[in-house]
Amino acid sequence: MTSKLTISKIKTILKQKPSPEFIKKLTNDQRKGAQAQLKSYLRRLDKIEKRKVLFEERFSFEKEYWNEGFSYVAGIDEAGRGPLAGPVVAAAVILPHNFDLLEVNDSKQLSAAKREYLYGKILEKALAVGVGFADNKLIDEINIYQATRSAMKEAVAALTIRPQQLIIDAMQIETEIPQLKLIKADARSVSVAAASIIAKVSRDHLMSYYDTLYPAYDFKDNKGYGTAKHLGALAAYGVTPIHRKTFEPIKSKFAEEA
Template sequence: MTETISKIKTELKKVMVPSDERLVQWRADERAGVKAAIKSWDKQYEKKIAQEQAFQGRFAFERHFWNQGMSDIAGVDEVGRGPLAGPVIAAAVILPHDFNVVEVIDSKQLSADKRDKLYDLILAQAVSIGVGVVDAPTIDDINIYQAARLAMTKAVQNLAPEPDVLLIDAMTLNLPLPQEPLIKGDALSNSIGAASIVAKVTRDRLMADYDDIYPGYGFAKNAGYGTKLHLDQMRQLGITPIHRRSFGPVRDLL
C-alpha cells in the first residue's frame, strides 16, 4: 500500500543521512507533495552540514594549540561596555575537545531564548567556567576599557584548571599566560563564542534582578542601555547606585 504524503513527511523528520533507504525510495515517488517534502529535507540537510562545517572551522585556533599538546584553551569575552547602568561582566570558558553544540557562536547573533538554552548546555559540558564582574563605581574610577580588562582578568583567575592559552576577543591581559587576541573573536572561535554567551546571559539575568531593586528604569528589557524609556526615567526618578556617573548622559543629569 502506498504511504500517505502526511506519513512520509512525519518519517522524514527521523531521516538523518541522504543514504537512508527510505529517502532513496521516496525520491522515486512522483507525487508533488512528496517531491516538495524531499526538497525541503534536502535544504535542511544542506543547512545542517554547512552549520557543522562552520562550527568545526571555528575550532581552528583551539585545534592549533591542541595539536601542540596544550589541552586547556580558554576563550574570554566581556559584555556591558556601552550601558549607562550596571557592571561590565566577562566570562572565560574552557571547552572539551569533543564539544559539539554546533549553534554556539557570537551571542549577538542569537535570540535571548537561544542564548538561554545554549548557556545551560555550555555550563553542563564545559571543562571550566570563570566569571568576572566589575561594578559601576569601579568603572567610574578606572574607565570602561580598564574595567573590561579587569573583568576578563578576574574571569580567567576563576578558572580551574589554569588554562594553557587564552583566546581573547580583541584584547590582551596582564597575565603570565600565552594569549591570542582575535578581532571579532566571538565569531571566529567557539571558546570565545561560548564565553560571550555565558557573559551575556549572566549580565542580562543580573540586570533583571536589578529591575526588581530599582523598578521603573526597564533594566530587565534594556539591560542598562540608554533607551528612550531609560533616559526619560532617569530624569524623572533620578540616578541609582548602579548608574555609571562618568558616562555622559548620567553625568549631565548629575
C-alpha cells in the first residue's frame, strides 16, 4: 500500500522508473498529495512519449537509407556563416542505428549548456565525427558559400568511416558519395542535428580561444557577430587577423585599416 509511504518518498520513487504495480497501487491512494504526484508523473511520461515520436520522425531519412542497405549515413551542417570574424566550421556525423539521445535537435533551439552536454554525448556515441574549417582568409578569397562547401568537404574527409550517403543542410559539395540536399535539415534529420551541435560547439570553443588573444572584441560572447561592443572595438582598435575583410561593415568602414 502506497498510503503508508510519505509523499516525499512517493516523489522519489516516481523519479526512478517505478514498476507498473507501484503505479496501480498509487492510483488507489486517495491522498491529494499522492494523486498530485501521480498526475505530475503521467504528464512527464506523456511529454517523453511525444518527444520519442518526434525523434523517430527526425530519424526517417536515415532509416530509409538504412533499409536500402546504406548503413553509414552522415549528417553534415555548419556554423559561422554570418559573423564578421573567425572561421566557418562544418561537421559530419555518422550515428549508430540505436542512437537514442532524444534531446538532439537543431542547435539553434538549444541552450549553450545543453549544446555542451550533447556535444560530449554525441562524441561518445557516434560511430564517426569529422570537423572541417575554412578560415577568414579563405572566406575572403573564395566567398562564404564556397568556403562553407570546402569546410563541409573537409569534414567528410575527416571521418574515420567512409559514409555511403550524405544528408546536407541546404547545400551540396563536390564528392562521389551520394548526397541529399535537405532544406532545414538540422530540424528534420537527427544526424544533421548532431552535426549542427558539433559544428556550433567546436566553433564556440575556438572563438573563446580567440577571445583570450583579442579580449577587447568580446569574441567569447558574440562569437564574431557584429554586436555593439564588437563594432566599438573595431572602431577603436581596427581589424584583427581573424576578421573577414570582405564582410560589411569591415569592407566599407575599416578596409583602410586592414
